[in-house]
Amino acid sequence: YDISPPTITADSPSSGSFLQNLKLQFSVNEQLANGEITVEYLIGTADQNSPHVIPLQESQLLLGSHEVLANELTTLVSGAGYNVFIKGKDRAGNSAIPGEVGQLHYDIEPPVITIHSPNTGQKVNHTIVGFSIGEKLQDLTIKWAASQAEEQNIILPKKYFLPDQYNQVVLPEPPELVSGENYSIHLAGTDMAGNIAETQIDNIEYDITPPTFKTVSPQNGSFQNHTNIAFTITEPLKEGQIIWNAIGGTTDPLSPRSIELSSDELVNGMSTPASLTNQTALQDGSIYQLSINGIDLAGNEGSADLANDIHFDISPPVIQLLSPDNDAYVNHDNIEFSNSENLKSGKITWSRSGGGVDPTKHEVNMKEGLLASGTHNTGELQDLPLVSMVDYKVEITGIDLAGNSTTATSSRTFHYDTTPPALTILEPQSDAFINHLNVAYTLSEPLQSGIFQFKNQTSSVVGKTMLQGNELTTLNWESNPLSSPLAIVDGGTYTYKMVGTDLAGNTGESVEITNIRYDISKPVFTITRPLENYVNVESITSYYLNEDIVSGTATWVRTGGKILGPVATANRPQIMELNGNEMLEGDHKNILFTNSPQLNATTVYKLTLQGIDLAGNESLPTSVDGIAFIPALSGNWFFQGAIMTVVWSFEPDEGVDDQSKGTFSQGIQMGTKISNQEYGKYTVDYSKTPWEMVYVMDKSGQQRFSIFEFRDNLHMKVLTKDRKKPKNWSDGEIMLYEKR
Incomplete structure (x- = not known):
């Protein structure tokens, strides 16, 4: 019999605890018939499934202490606050006094x-x-x-x-x-x-280091006509200002001027000179001190003076050209000018405005003293490579220390000529032969005076001829004599040279022309063979030429005798060009011309020699008439008799031009050989016709006499007698010999 209610005691956790695991510890004073744990939501994150009832297990109903891990037996909400209590009945049916834990906070999430x-x-x-x-x-x-x-x-x-x-x-x-x-x-x-x-x-x-600043531009004491600055920063800034503080010059009523740096400028500074994004206009003529303030991203403050004595100047300088006078003729490049203020740079420009050709624009950069305020002369500057006979426009421009350029250019025009005139003798040329006083030359420009100088290379005597009138102004003097002819002598060898002064006073001279041979004498031929009205062996000729010639002819013309072949051909002159050594000065003895004529025996010719010398002088014709052409007597002549062939052989003595004396032999042709030869001497008399020949045999001393004539170049008609001369062609037997 039991009417006492059981006691359930909550041992842990204590009320108000914050728990990751809802571990409940409790004890009962007697065995229970049943029991349960109730977890009921109170506060915090909502739990829609509350309340949670957890039945006690059989072992947990026994007398004694027990432990239950509630969050493993039901699903709780992290962040929720729960009231936990335990209820039960004993075996007699008495309800236990609930064991209440109180409010517990279930939390399994990390804090935020x-x-x-x-x-x-x-x-x-x-x-x-x-x-x-x-x-x-x-x-x-x-x-x-x-x-x-x-x-x-x-x-x-x-x-x-x-x-x-x-x-x-x-x-x-x-x-x-x-x-x-x-x-x-x-x-x-x-x-x-x-x-x-x-x-x-x-x-x-x-970062507890303040930012630092370094000036790139401008420099202390600089002049500028802009607000461009450049500076570097050691780190990006959160904020910064550039301060323009007027310290001299023209008063700036807005000084100091604080310019806020833009976002890009705060990060990068100004690596290259430029105007600040927020820059305002400065006062022309003021002198400024430039500084910077800045706070870096860590909040450190820094400041620095960037530059002092910055001269701000936007007024252009004035430069005035003083000389030379406009449109003047000069042979120098000196000019005089004045500056209104000190300059940083200046330029003198020479550009073509007329006259000759000069595509180059010549520029002189002024240096040192020429940049200072005041009057200056360029006489000490290096001469410019200007072109003679060109009209130039001279302009002077400048930039002051602040970079302002002149707006009104000072300029003048003048005629410039410093190059000596170029004189070129075109005719005659060196080593020329001339027979006239013509000259040809070119001038690069008109002259105010000039001479044509000639010197005898043998005597070294120098002569001069003054150029006159259009000889001074004609730029291309074609081959003509000068108004005052050159006083040169026939046969002399000369040098020519021209000297001239142009309109600007510059003097030039030509290249000297040398070895000019002045020759107005005709070349002369003297013919010594053939002789007038005499025989001549073949076309062998001897003559003397008193100077070299450049061309010449030997002309053979029939003047008598018999005609062999067509009349027209026989009477046609044979004009032969002289060649090579045949045209050189000196004796030409017993020569056959390279271009030999076709002459015929029994024909009488006239020989004429003519030529033109190196100076162009043509010789007078030199002639020899009455030339009876005969073939060479030397060699073997054959007479074909009825029973034998007689062979006459002639070998003229050396130096006998007409072959009228020499060695003679007579023999008999036996096959290809000549036998039974008998030798002697022969003489010929060409002074009368028919021609006479006398033979004296060596062994017998016997004399024989012949008369003969040539029928053509290969045949000789002969009549021979012993001991006396034939009277005529009827005084014996005529024999016809053939040269083989």
């Missing part, structure tokens, strides 16, 4: 903690942080970590354990950081249920 300051990649010059806590914590730490530095953990005060957003948290014991080092910031906390969370931000550069 967030760092919102500084930001990833930010530069800072402090250790101030900002963060948010999503739920109450039981501990909270922060650390700064770097690859090359020791980690520094800092325990935060409990006031930051409560859920909230905390800005500008100044750490009670800030870490000792290295300027310029990159850090990661780690924030770690444990919530009341024991869940741990950690967050971090990376690439936080700790």
Whole structure:
């Protein structure tokens, strides 16, 4: 019999606990017939399945202490607050007094903690942080970590354990950081249920070094007509200003002028000279001091003076050309001019405006003293390569120290000529033979005076002829004599040279022409063979020529005798061109011309020699008439008799032109040989016709006498008698010999 209610006691956890595991420990004072655990939602994250009833197992109904892991027996919601109590009945049916645990907080999720300051990649010059806590914590730490530095953990005060957003948290014991080092910031906390969370931000550069600035442009004391500047910064800026502060010159009522740097300028500075994006106009004539202020991304402030004594000038300089006078003729490039102020650079430009051809624009950059304010002369400058006979326009421009260019160009035009005139003798040429006083020459420009000089190369006597009138102005003097002829002598060898002065006073001379042979004498032929009215063996000729010739002829004309062949052919003159050595000065003895005529025996000819010398003088014809052509007597002559062939052989004595004396032999032809030869001497008398021949035999001393004539170039008609001369062709037997 039992009427006492059982007692169920909740041992743990205690009310108000934050738990990751809902582990319930309880005890009963007697065995129960049944029992259950009720988990009922109170606060926090909603639990739609509440309440959760968990029946006690048989073993858990026994007398004693028991343990139940409630979150494994039912699905609870993390973040929810529950009221937990245990109920049951004993075996007598008495209901137990419930064992109530009270409110428990079930939490299996890590707390939400967030760092919102500084930001990833930010530069800072402090250790101030900002963060948010999503739920109450039981501990909270922060650390700064770097690859090359020791980690520094800092325990935060409990006031930051409560859920909230905390800005500008100044750490009670800030870490000792290295300027310029990159850090990661780690924030770690444990919530009341024991869940741990950690967050971090990376690439936080700790920087306590102020930014520095370096001037690229302008330099101290510079002059400029613009607001271009260039400077470098050691790191990007968060904000910055360029200050133009007037310290002299024209008053600037808006000084100092503070110019805010643009976003790009804050990051990159000004690597090349340019005007600031927000630059305002400066005061012309003011002298400025240029400075910069800036705050880097970490908040460090820096400032610097960039340049002092910057002269701001936008007024153009004035340059005035003083000489030469406009349209003047000069043979120099000196000019005189004045500057209204000191210049940084200046330029004198010479450009063609007329006259000759000069495509080049000549520019002289002024240096040193020519750039100063005042009057100047360019006489000490190097001469320019200007072109003679060109009209030039001279212009002077300049840029002052601030870079302002002249706006009104000072210019003048003049005629320039410093090049000596070019004189070229075209005719005669060196080594020429001339028979006239003509000359041909060219001038590069008109002359005011000139001479034609000639010198005898043998006597070294120099003569001069003054050029006159159009001889001075004709640029291409064709082959004509000068108005004052050259006084040169026939047979002399000369040099020619021209000397002239142009309109600007420049003197030039031609190349000397040498070995000019002046010859107005005709060449002379003297014929010594053939003789007038006499026989001549073949066309052998001897003559004397008193000078070299460039062309000549030997003309053979029939004047008598018999005609062999057609009359027209026989009477046609045979004109033979002389060649090579035949035209050289000197004796030409017993020669056969390269171009030999076709002459015939029994015919009488006239020979005429003519020629033209190197100077072009033509000789008078030199002639010999009455030339009876005979073939050469020398050699073998054959008479074909009835029973034998008689052979006469003639070998003229050396030096006998007409072959009228020499050795004679007579023999009999036996096959191809000549036998029974008898030798002697022969003489011929060509002074009368028929011609007479006398033979004296060596052994017998016997004399024989013949009369003979040539029938043609290969046949000789002969009548021979012993001991006396034949009277005529009827005084004996005529024999016809043939030359073979």
